[in-house]
Amino acid sequence: MSATLLSVENVYAGYDKADVLQDVSxxxxxxxxxxxxxxNGSGKSTLIRAIxxxxxxxxxxxxxxxxxxxxxPTHRIVGTGIACIPEGRKVFPKLxxxxxxxxxxxxxxxxxxxxxxxxxxxxxxxxxxxxxAQLAGTMSGGEQAMLSIGRGMMGEPKLLLIDEPSLGLSxxxxxxNFAVIRRINELGITVxxxxxxxxxxxxxxxxxxxxxxGRVVASGTARELAENxxxxxxxxx
Amino acid sequence: xxxxxxxxxVFNGLMLGMIYAMVAVGFTLFFGxxxxxxxxxxxxxxxxxxxxxxxxxxxxxxxxxxxxxxxLVMTVVAALAMGLLGALIAKYxxxxxxxxxxxxxxxxxxxxxxxxREAVRLFYPQGSNPKPxxxxxxxxxxxxxxxTLRADSMILLLAGLAAIVAVHLLITRTKLGLAIRAVAQDAxxxxxxxxxxxxxxxxxxxxxxxxxxxxxLMNGLYYNEINFGMGLLLGVIGFSAAVIGGLGNIYGAIxxxxxxxxxxxxxxxxxxxxxxxxxxxxKDVFAFAVVIIFMAWRPTGLIAEKKSERx
Ligand SMILES: Nc1ncnc2c1ncn2[C@@H]1O[C@H](COP(=O)(O)OP(=O)(O)O)[C@@H](O)[C@H]1O
Ligand SMILES: [Mg+2]
Numbered sequence: 001m002s003a004t005l006l007s008v009e010n011v012y013a014g015y016d017k018a019d020v021l022q023d024v025s026x027x028x029x030x031x032x033x034x035x036x037x038x039x040n041g042s043g044k045s046t047l048i049r050a051i052x053x054x055x056x057x058x059x060x061x062x063x064x065x066x067x068x069x070x071x072x073p074t075h076r077i078v079g080t081g082i083a084c085i086p087e088g089r090k091v092f093p094k095l096x097x098x099x100x101x102x103x104x105x106x107x108x109x110x111x112x113x114x115x116x117x118x119x120x121x122x123x124x125x126x127x128x129x130x131x132x133a134q135l136a137g138t139m140s141g142g143e144q145a146m147l148s149i150g151r152g153m154m155g156e157p158k159l160l161l162i163d164e165p166s167l168g169l170s171x172x173x174x175x176x177n178f179a180v181i182r183r184i185n186e187l188g189i190t191v192x193x194x195x196x197x198x199x200x201x202x203x204x205x206x207x208x209x210x211x212x213x214g215r216v217v218a219s220g221t222a223r224e225l226a227e228n229x230x231x232x233x234x235x236x237x
Numbered sequence: 238x239x240x241x242x243x244x245x246x247v248f249n250g251l252m253l254g255m256i257y258a259m260v261a262v263g264f265t266l267f268f269g270x271x272x273x274x275x276x277x278x279x280x281x282x283x284x285x286x287x288x289x290x291x292x293x294x295x296x297x298x299x300x301x302x303x304x305x306x307x308x309l310v311m312t313v314v315a316a317l318a319m320g321l322l323g324a325l326i327a328k329y330x331x332x333x334x335x336x337x338x339x340x341x342x343x344x345x346x347x348x349x350x351x352x353x354r355e356a357v358r359l360f361y362p363q364g365s366n367p368k369p370x371x372x373x374x375x376x377x378x379x380x381x382x383x384x385t386l387r388a389d390s391m392i393l394l395l396a397g398l399a400a401i402v403a404v405h406l407l408i409t410r411t412k413l414g415l416a417i418r419a420v421a422q423d424a425x426x427x428x429x430x431x432x433x434x435x436x437x438x439x440x441x442x443x444x445x446x447x448x449x450x451x452x453x454l455m456n457g458l459y460y461n462e463i464n465f466g467m468g469l470l471l472g473v474i475g476f477s478a479a480v481i482g483g484l485g486n487i488y489g490a491i492x493x494x495x496x497x498x499x500x501x502x503x504x505x506x507x508x509x510x511x512x513x514x515x516x517x518x519x520k521d522v523f524a525f526a527v528v529i530i531f532m533a534w535r536p537t538g539l540i541a542e543k544k545s546e547r548x
């Protein structure tokens with residue numbers, strides 16, 4: 001668990017003129033669950049967008065598996081082995097559950113592998129199997145969350161970026177989803193988890209960073225962060 | 238009205254409806270993936286028809302005189318050339334303007350339409366005159382009493398149907414079609430799935446423009462004449478048809494195409510009957526007036542689609 005899979009180095013990124021992210025550096029160890037904590041508007045989603053190339057970093061490097069992702073188009077970045085469960089789930093509402101899952105494996109050409117992964121996702125979320133022909137937009141929020149997670153697994157990525165999976169879910173569903181994230185990690189997928197929900201996140205994460213106004217203000221192991229009184233007072237209430 | 242005349246109206250209406258539907262499908266595809274109205278679409282159809290004609294003349298000069306071969310080569314060349322033109326327009330005019338106000342795209346493609354029109358008028362030999370389009374389809378017909386079935390019309394109708402069904406199957410049954418639908422619903426999430434957004438946009442523009450070329454050829458083969466201005470009205474009608482159907486919805490566009498031609502037929506038959514002395518030339522006025530009233534009544538079109546529910 002020592003090798004670094006992803007390292008973000010001195011990244012500046014933003015929209016229009018002002019930089020949202022300022023000099024952000026962090027490392028995600030292979031095999032780990034690394035979390036980014038921060039309040040609303042602190043730049044967590046922008047960081048994910050910067051890694052994916054959706055918001056191009058103005059300065060800095062994003063090294064993944066040794067290659068610099070900065071400047072690569074998003075579909076090539078995905079091709080290096082990165083998948084994302086975006087904020088707000090973003091299932092395709094007018095596509096069926098099955099089609100949503102197939103899109104998660106868009107760059108996989110082997111139909112056999114796709115079929116096996118669909119079975120794997122259905123194994124984790126039997127509910128999705130029951131609804132495979134249903135349009136995603138007609139499902140409940142909890143079911144859409146399952147679909148979005150399942151879709152993120154379909155590409156069998158080396159790194160899975162997860163943006164606020166607990167957003168808008170009931171406490172019970174949040175708990176279930178975090179258990180699934182841990183299971184995904186145990187399958188060998190490295191996870192970068194962005195969250196505001198501190199307690200549950202630190203309970204499954206190995207390492208974490210705290211983002212405030214676009215800067216990294218604290219980092220450490222999950223335990224260190226949980227015990228960091230300053231961090232708790234400032235960001236978690 | 239005799240049965241024979243009626244059947245002629247129905248047939249003519251179906252033929253026009255098919256052509257309108259083929260144009261409307263392009264408008265709806267472009268709007269679906271990129272939220273843009275590409276106003277040069279009708280003129281791409283016209284250039285497609287002229288490409289077909291030029292290919293025919295070229296083949297004749299080469300001594301190829303089998304109508305079947307001529308027809309196939311013309312179709313392939315026109316569709317591929319317009320597909321390429323559509324992709325180029327998307328890459329160099331539409332995509333670069335993606336972050337600009339939509340009005341700019343509209344204006345630029347409107348101007349491009351004029352450029353295409355003028356280019357054909359000025360640079361095609363005697364381009365300002367109507368051009369005879371070769372009769373390449375068998376002229377046989379069968380009669381059932383007053384009712385005549387012409388082979389050429391049947392072939393054109395079936396070919397148009399086949400093209401529309403092919404596009405439909407591509408969109409609903411293939412991986413590329415799935416990607417097109419994903420981009421239409423949520424372009425950013427589609428990119429996160431690893432879809433090459435730009436490629437899908439170019440492909441969609443190529444498909445829509447290839448369809449327009451086929452529509453142009455159908456038009457030429459049906460009326461046996463084409464002219465540099467033919468795309469103007471066809472473009473407006475195709476656009477209206479797409480809007481009637483609920484822009485972004487493929488079935489709506491097809492339905493809209495046939496509906497518009499039905500309105501024209503009704504206008505051509507009903508107006509002179511109701512108001513003796515009116516010419517059938519008012520059929521377009523009638524059809525557009527109904528469309529305007531319809532749009533005031535149902536601004537989102539027949540098949541109302543929310544922003545997130547395209548294609
Ligand atoms: N598309 C955008 N255009 C302009 N500003 C944005 C955009 N998205 C986010 N921002 C701004 O960037 C800052 C960080 O936002 P974001 O990365 O979404 O934070 P978080 O995910 O931590 O809530 C906020 O001030 C927000 O207003
Ligand atoms: Mg966010």
